[in-house]
Amino acid sequence: MNRPFPVEFRIEDSIAHVTLNRPEVGNAINAALVNEIVRIARICDSDKSVRVVLLTANGKMFCVGGDLTLFSSMGDQAEVQLKELADQLHKAISIFARMDAPLVIAVNGMAAGGGFSLCLTGDYVVAAESAKFTMAYTSAGLSPDGSSTYFLPRLVGIRKAQELMLLNRTLSAQEAAQWGLIALAVPxxxxxxEALAVCRSLVQGPRHAQSAVKRLLFCSLQNGLEEQMELEGHEISRAAASPEGREGIAAFIEKRRPRF
Known part of the structure; x- marks a missing residue:
């Protein structure tokens, strides 16, 4: 019998649909799943027909994080094999973070450990009201990965990041929205x-300007004021000279909707 793909993938109407597909184990991260995510991330980054990426999951949980049953079977090879697994996850996250297309994440259930970390990478994150978020790493004797020590302090501040990582506090979807971890919690x-509506809105928007927003925000906390303003000047001048920029300016002057 053919085993199902650990990640479902299709491109439809300029939206790349990426769906974690190990529902029987809470979409736990193993080598097959993370290797497939890397492959898909590369496609989303290089395929110019992709205007937005929607990441979600099958089943009742979004992702419970690393497959601890797998970890326990690694024995003396745990250090080497876990580093390889983390490297692949980090490769996928890096591609998603730096690609032109916005990444929309729809959290359908529990996001724990690496699943929580994955949520932090989205450009727009919406969650079901029943979803919950917890770091969970230290409760299993592990330290965080999946970019969480980079993104989490930037989103909620160092004190709240410490609370989530050291005490493993579980947040409801409404609390996650209040903390600024997600944009919205919906029934x-x-x-x-809701996720598809956001994706369709982004598809209709200006690709160049959207990718510029991603680039500018990604580096804003590393740059000084003048360096960041120089990048802003570079990006806005490029945008104004692009076909999308010219159309957007013309539409504004003519009081009509732009056709990007």
Missing amino acids: DEKLND
């Missing part, structure tokens, strides 16, 4: 519709 039955 479970409206999650897919």
Whole structure:
């Protein structure tokens, strides 16, 4: 019998749909799943027909993090094999973070450990009201990975990051929205519709300007004021000279909707 793909993938109407597909184990991260995510991330980065990427999961949970059953079977090879697994996850996250297309994440259930970390990488994150978020790493004797020590302090501040990572506090979807970890919490039955509506709105937007927003925000906390303003000047001048920029300016002057 053919085993199902650990990640489902399709491109439809300029939206790349990426769906974690190990629901029987809470979409736990193993080598097969993370290697497939890397492959898909490369496609999303290079395929110019992709205007937005939607990441979600099958089943009742978004992702419970690393497959601890797998970890326990590694024995003396745990250090080497876990480093390889983390490297692949980090490769996928790096590609998603730096690609032109916005990454929309729809959190359908529990996001723990590496699953929580994955949520932090989204450009727009919406969650079902039943979803919960917890770091969970130290409760298993592990330290965080998946970019969480980079993104989490930037989103909520160092003190709240310490609380989440050291005490493993579990946040509801509403609390995650209040903390600024996600954009919105919606009724479970409206999650897919809300995520698709956001994706369709982004598809209609200016690709160049959207990718510029990603680039500028990504480096803003590393740069000084003048360096960041220089980048802003570079990006806005490029945007104004692009076909999308010219169309956007013309549409504004003519009081009509732009056709990007």
